[in-house]
Amino acid sequence: MSDTHAQTVAYVRDTMLDPKPAPANQSGAIQWLRENLFSGWLNTLLTVLGILAIYGFVSHFYGWFLHGVWNANSLAECRQIITDQYGQGATGACWGVIRDRWHQFIFGFYPPELYWRPILTFLLLFVAVGPVLFQWVPKKLIWFTPAYPFLAVWLLWGGSVWGPVLVALGFVLAYVVFNFVSRFGTIGGFAAGAIFAILFWLFGVSPLAEMLHAAIPLGIEPVESAKFGGFLLAITLGAGGIAMSLPLGVILALGRQSDMFLIRTFSVIFIEFIRGVPLITLLFVASLLLNYFLPPGTNFDIILRVMILVTMFAAAYIAEVIRGGLAALPRGQYEAADALGLDYWKAQRLIILPQALKISIPGIVSTFIGMFKDTTLVAFVGLFDPLKGIPDFIRADFAWKGIYWEPFIFVGAIFFILNFAMSRYSMYLENRLKRDHR
Amino acid sequence: MTTAHDAPESQGFRLSQLIYDTRYRSLTIQVVVFFIVMAFVGWLVDNTIQNLSALGKDFNFSFLSQRAGYDIGNAIIPYNNDMTHGRALLVGLINTLWISFLGCVAATIIGIFVGVLRLSKNWLVARLMTVYVEVFRNIPVLLWILVAIALLTEAAPAPNAYKINPTTGEASASMILDSIAFTNRYTAIPSIHFDRSLGVIDTALAPISLNVLAIVALLIASLWVNKRVLTHAANMQEATGVRPTTWWKSALILIVPMVALLFALGFNPDEPVLQGFNFKNGTNVSNSFVALWLGLTLYTAAFIAEIVRAGILAISKGQTEAAYALGLRPNRTMNLVILPQALRVIIPPLISQYLNLTKNSSLAIAVGYLELRGTLGGITLNQTGRELEAISLMMLIYLAISLSISGVMNVYNNRVKLKER
Numbered sequence: 001m002s003d004t005h006a007q008t009v010a011y012v013r014d015t016m017l018d019p020k021p022a023p024a025n026q027s028g029a030i031q032w033l034r035e036n037l038f039s040g041w042l043n044t045l046l047t048v049l050g051i052l053a054i055y056g057f058v059s060h061f062y063g064w065f066l067h068g069v070w071n072a073n074s075l076a077e078c079r080q081i082i083t084d085q086y087g088q089g090a091t092g093a094c095w096g097v098i099r100d101r102w103h104q105f106i107f108g109f110y111p112p113e114l115y116w117r118p119i120l121t122f123l124l125l126f127v128a129v130g131p132v133l134f135q136w137v138p139k140k141l142i143w144f145t146p147a148y149p150f151l152a153v154w155l156l157w158g159g160s161v162w163g164p165v166l167v168a169l170g171f172v173l174a175y176v177v178f179n180f181v182s183r184f185g186t187i188g189g190f191a192a193g194a195i196f197a198i199l200f201w202l203f204g205v206s207p208l209a210e211m212l213h214a215a216i217p218l219g220i221e222p223v224e225s226a227k228f229g230g231f232l233l234a235i236t237l238g239a240g241g242i243a244m245s246l247p248l249g250v251i252l253a254l255g256r257q258s259d260m261f262l263i264r265t266f267s268v269i270f271i272e273f274i275r276g277v278p279l280i281t282l283l284f285v286a287s288l289l290l291n292y293f294l295p296p297g298t299n300f301d302i303i304l305r306v307m308i309l310v311t312m313f314a315a316a317y318i319a320e321v322i323r324g325g326l327a328a329l330p331r332g333q334y335e336a337a338d339a340l341g342l343d344y345w346k347a348q349r350l351i352i353l354p355q356a357l358k359i360s361i362p363g364i365v366s367t368f369i370g371m372f373k374d375t376t377l378v379a380f381v382g383l384f385d386p387l388k389g390i391p392d393f394i395r396a397d398f399a400w401k402g403i404y405w406e407p408f409i410f411v412g413a414i415f416f417i418l419n420f421a422m423s424r425y426s427m428y429l430e431n432r433l434k435r436d437h438r
Numbered sequence: 439m440t441t442a443h444d445a446p447e448s449q450g451f452r453l454s455q456l457i458y459d460t461r462y463r464s465l466t467i468q469v470v471v472f473f474i475v476m477a478f479v480g481w482l483v484d485n486t487i488q489n490l491s492a493l494g495k496d497f498n499f500s501f502l503s504q505r506a507g508y509d510i511g512n513a514i515i516p517y518n519n520d521m522t523h524g525r526a527l528l529v530g531l532i533n534t535l536w537i538s539f540l541g542c543v544a545a546t547i548i549g550i551f552v553g554v555l556r557l558s559k560n561w562l563v564a565r566l567m568t569v570y571v572e573v574f575r576n577i578p579v580l581l582w583i584l585v586a587i588a589l590l591t592e593a594a595p596a597p598n599a600y601k602i603n604p605t606t607g608e609a610s611a612s613m614i615l616d617s618i619a620f621t622n623r624y625t626a627i628p629s630i631h632f633d634r635s636l637g638v639i640d641t642a643l644a645p646i647s648l649n650v651l652a653i654v655a656l657l658i659a660s661l662w663v664n665k666r667v668l669t670h671a672a673n674m675q676e677a678t679g680v681r682p683t684t685w686w687k688s689a690l691i692l693i694v695p696m697v698a699l700l701f702a703l704g705f706n707p708d709e710p711v712l713q714g715f716n717f718k719n720g721t722n723v724s725n726s727f728v729a730l731w732l733g734l735t736l737y738t739a740a741f742i743a744e745i746v747r748a749g750i751l752a753i754s755k756g757q758t759e760a761a762y763a764l765g766l767r768p769n770r771t772m773n774l775v776i777l778p779q780a781l782r783v784i785i786p787p788l789i790s791q792y793l794n795l796t797k798n799s800s801l802a803i804a805v806g807y808l809e810l811r812g813t814l815g816g817i818t819l820n821q822t823g824r825e826l827e828a829i830s831l832m833m834l835i836y837l838a839i840s841l842s843i844s845g846v847m848n849v850y851n852n853r854v855k856l857k858e859r
Contacts, residue, residue: 036561043560050562187457187467262468266475276840277833278797280811285833288825292489293482373578380803387581388804404588412577419576 067092070099074399097403098410101394105411108229108384114158114221118232121155124148125239133425135432146171149243156236159222162209170197170205225303229384231414236303238372241310245371246364248311249318250357254348256319257326267319274316279374282309287381306378314371321363325356358433365426369419386411486826499831501822502527508817510808512724515644523818528643530813531835537731537809538796538839544735545795546788549742556747567743574740579798583733587805590620590725597621600712617709619717625728626710626717633704649703656699664691726807730799738795742788749784750776781854789847793840800836810835 024030037047067086072078078094086092098105107115128148130137150164174197182189213219228236255267274282286309287302329352337347357364379388391407394400456466490497502524509519513529514536556567574582599611600619613619619626636648667687675681710720753776761771800811808816810832819828 036559039559043558046555046558046560046563050560050566053566187463260464260468262472266471272841273837275793276837278800278811278836280800280803281815281829281833281836284815284825284829289829292486292826295485296488296492369576373576376578376580377801379580387578388584402592404592408581408585408588412581415578415581416573416576420572423576 064091064093068095069093070095072096073100075401075403076399093406093409094403095406097394097400097406101390101400104390104394105230105386105407107232108390109227110223110229110232111221111227114223117155117158117220117223121152122235124151124155133429149240154220156228156232157223157225158220160209160213160217160219162212162218163205166205166209166212167201170200173197173200225301228303230386230390233303233378233383234372234375234386237307237310237375237378238368240307241314241371241375242368244307244311245314245318248315250322250353252315252319253322253326256323271316271319274313275320279310279313280377280380282313283377283381285309302381302383306381306383310371310375313374314367317367317370318364321360321367322356324363325358325360326352328359329355361429361433362426365422365429369422372419372422373415386414490826495824495826497826499827501818501824501827504822506818507821510813512727512807523814523822526813526818527810527831530808530810533802533807533809534796534799534811535839537727537734537799537802537807538792541731541734541738541795541799542792544731545738545742545791548735548739550746552739552743553746553750556743557750571740571743574737575744579733579737580801580804582737583730583801583804586732587725587729590625590729591622594620594622594725597623597626597712597717598715600717613710617707617720619710619712621717622725624717624722624724626720626722628707628709629719629721631706631708633706635703652699652703653696656695660691660695664688667691724807726802726805729805730802730807733801734795734798737798738791741791741794745784745787745791746780749780752783753779778854785847785851785854789844789851792847793843796839796843797836 021027022031025034038044067082067090069078069081069092072081072094073096075094075097078092078096082090082092103112103115107118110118125148127141128145131139131142132145147168150168154161154164174193177196178189178193180189181192252267252271255263256271258264258267283306286305290305291299333351333355334347337351340347342350376385376387379385379392384390384393391404391411394407395403456462503522505519506521506523506526507519508526510517510526510529510533512533514532515529517525517529552567552570555563556571558564558567595611597619600609600613600621602609611619613626617628632649636652638645638647667684671682671684708719710717710722712718716722757775757779758771761775766774799809800815802809802812803816806812814828814835815832819825822828
């Protein structure tokens, strides 16, 4: 090649020049800085303000964090250690309160020798929700999921094993009755199963449980609800509320979309009423008014009462989220289901709800996050939530009088981690279920 | 020969049709549900009557006209402890509305700022705003309210820390912009003062300041005139294609009369001044109010920021590109193309955030600010022992507030929503 050129042109370059490196201010860190931080006077101003804000924050608090003391048994001791180590006027975090009282933040007043029970319940929670939440978990584990609530109640509250077993048996019996009667009609079977189960729970469970317990005393030490507190209480209320509010929310949403006037009206009244009042008033209903509404002499567990009201509260919000999902489905999906000859429930189960629930996932998860945060409000009906009830109790102790920031940071961090994880999971789920036909 | 069969002979109405015939089935289900619900409600009412009679109580609201006997620190309308429980309820209700209104306004402003900044190309600012939003959204609002009250009561100086030390010539704490002072008991802010006040009319409900009335009337009048000018300009544009310049007319109409009125009334802010151990002249806002307001505002602002961000992101890039292709400048693109469309996406969730803030204001119980839940659902309930009446009345009032906010906002939503043919 070069030979041929050599005859015609004086000099020909036969290799390409290496590209020159970009100018220093057009590459690497400098370019990134110019593009992302200093691309104009406004951006520069914002960057400077941002740096000033971070500097102000860090310079105010790094000392406090740096001087943190873990080994102390009272606030006074903490301050003494900090003054000794860092001189007069130094401030520092007193993490000693967390070391001293972490078990109350987590378990409330649950008997320490029984801590294995809530821990086991918490671990089993992952086994129970695993098959529902993640695809890679073996599907066979799904049988454990419906059994879990009864196991959890038994482990947490203790007592005889027969109560939860018999309540669970009620569901099984209802299913058997449903299967038997539904040969004569689905609705009849449904009604018969429900009535049978309710009668069984009302009149069968407690005498049978006593009989069985007398015959075979299987049980663990009971723990009363007053001993629940801290994150144990928050997670119990949150998980229980989530598990119960989803089905109720779906039913309410379907009711609100129903063609039947009365059912729609009742659903609308329920949803709008619950959404229109603050949760705190509902909690007051649970603690003060429920005794008026139930037959004289009834008095049942405060945690259960609160959980019922929290469930109703969350269900109303979830119903609205799912209604949005139902409304977002194209009309054609409903018509296609009708054209296939599916009846109402089959159409809902096989065609409408899977799609509607998929669209509603972000809303449902943010409702759950909201509900979990709202469990802290139970402090106002005298329960020991981790945010106000437990820290107030700890501050009532003279050793920890006046300690504010450390409990706030500890509890806030745990709430943040749990809620942030939930919101990330909802993003993961959205991605997994995306079918890209939009 | 085949003959078309007649319709099967009518067998009359059979009972099984109620379940198997789709024409009657929905009726059957509704009737059954109706009876179940009514029976349930009846059961509740019956239980309540029995329980009440067992306790020797009745169900009436006469306690509202009894003497309340407790003080409310933050009353906006005149109140003293000789007034009735009904008056206390009203004070509480007005406090609820007041804190909700201030919270909504502040949360909207902060939320819009944060939402827009989170979309900024500036890496640092976008990250900072993300941190703010995630931290505030994922931690209960109760914690933020408790943090705010703890900050104010534990970390703020006592009022006399603002006193100038005669030996050093300096105070140990200094006021922000010489007009706001955070202390461990209250926050001193400037109050509004009119040198030539028009006076006050006393009504049974609350005294009405004629100054405020005059300012509001003038504001409405000038807004109305301004709207007329703008409509006229729009009509001119329709007819001739040339839009007359309006900005200086608008400025003239909106600003000059207001300045004139304020000048005539002798308007000036009354700065708080330390006298003795306390601030005088200005308004001392109690810490419970400030803490509740801060907590609610910062928490709700994080949600509003996300709503604003989602609303702006929801408008497809094609809209911006189309606007640029038409030759619109970036700020006009934002005003004329993006924002009007984004508002449609933003308004409905924004309404529910306002509702949430209003409902969350019942957390005032954590800081001791007496609003509706603190008066009617707190002290009145405890003093009179009428849980059933107080709580149901309180729920009804909250319900009425919620329904009216959503009603008003729905009207607005209907006006801005996409008009489809």
